[in-house]
Amino acid sequence: MFDVIVVGGGPVGSYAAGELASRGHRVVVCERKNIIGEDVCCTGIIGSEAFSMLPLAQMVGGAIIREARAARLFSPSGRLVRVSKEEKQAYIVHRPVFDAGLARWAQGKGVEYLPGSEVRSVSFGGSSAVVEISGRATPLEAKVVVLACGFGSPLPQKLGMGTIGDFVVGAQCEIGIDGLNEVEVYFHRKLAPGFFAWLAPTFEGRALAGLLSRRNPGENSPGVTRGRI
Numbered sequence: 001m002f003d004v005i006v007v008g009g010g011p012v013g014s015y016a017a018g019e020l021a022s023r024g025h026r027v028v029v030c031e032r033k034n035i036i037g038e039d040v041c042c043t044g045i046i047g048s049e050a051f052s053m054l055p056l057a058q059m060v061g062g063a064i065i066r067e068a069r070a071a072r073l074f075s076p077s078g079r080l081v082r083v084s085k086e087e088k089q090a091y092i093v094h095r096p097v098f099d100a101g102l103a104r105w106a107q108g109k110g111v112e113y114l115p116g117s118e119v120r121s122v123s124f125g126g127s128s129a130v131v132e133i134s135g136r137a138t139p140l141e142a143k144v145v146v147l148a149c150g151f152g153s154p155l156p157q158k159l160g161m162g163t164i165g166d167f168v169v170g171a172q173c174e175i176g177i178d179g180l181n182e183v184e185v186y187f188h189r190k191l192a193p194g195f196f197a198w199l200a201p202t203f204e205g206r207a208l209a210g211l212l213s214r215r216n217p218g219e220n221s222p223g224v225t226r227g228r229i
């Protein structure tokens with residue numbers, strides 16, 4: 001029996017798992033995907049304060065693509081406001097590499113990973129929790145289960161934890177672009193109702209173009225990856 005089963009091998013799951021293992025608990029992470037970080041829909045902009053609060057540079061330093069000190073904000077009428085600071089404000093990380101790096105860090109603390117393991121149900125009996133995994137005949141048991149399954153999983157609702165009433169949906173794709181060195185943010189009711197759209201430079205000549213909105217973000221952006229937060 002494990003001390004803790006973590007459902008979800010995203011950043012939250014891996015970080016929680018690593019912290020718990022470093023306190024001496026026997027921890028396993030069940031991740032639905034076969035490869036940690038695969039098909040993740042995220043721009044990877046992380047405020048520099050997160051890097052000062054957590055030793056992220058040591059944990060996932062290889063995931064950092066660039067630093068950001070400025071951003072260009074475009075109003076609905078196209079007016080540009082540029083904000084900048086001397087000190088770095090954020091890092092743009094490669095999310096698949098970031099997720100894989102956090103998982104490696106957690107494994108280094110002794111966490112076991114079960115990729116390709118979708119948790120179907122969690123039930124409680126006596127002093128342990130029973131976790132059923134699709135395609136696996138024997139369920140796993142643990143004293144504690146951590147749900148770190150991100151947005152959209154039915155598990156929290158199945159366990160009576162309620163539903164998420166307020167959310168935005170996002171769409172994003174990678175594009176080729178020249179001369180983009182700063183993050184650009186676009187506010188426009190038609191483009192991204194209730195939220196905003198962005199261009200985030202990544203590698204030389206490449207950027208992530210995305211938007212979050214309270215309505216279907218894929219309406220005008222076919223062929224993009226989608227996610228929710």
Ligand SMILES: Cc1cc2nc3c(=O)[nH]c(=O)nc-3n(C[C@H](O)[C@H](O)[C@H](O)COP(=O)(O)OP(=O)(O)OC[C@H]3O[C@@H](n4cnc5c(N)ncnc54)[C@H](O)[C@@H]3O)c2cc1C
Pocket residue numbers: 007008009010011012013030031032033037041042043044045046117118119120148149150151153155169170171172210211226227228229
């Ligand atoms: C378009 C877009 C852009 C974004 N850009 C940024 C950004 O620039 N900066 C930022 O900080 N945040 C950004 N976010 C938000 C960020 O992606 C999320 O906050 C973050 O991924 C949440 O991490 P998590 O570990 O909680 O969940 P996730 O990253 O969603 O990880 C959950 C994991 O659980 C797994 N899982 C789910 N159900 C099960 C199950 N039943 N069994 C096993 N495994 C399961 C999933 O496969 C997944 O790997 C963006 C989101 C979107 C949609």
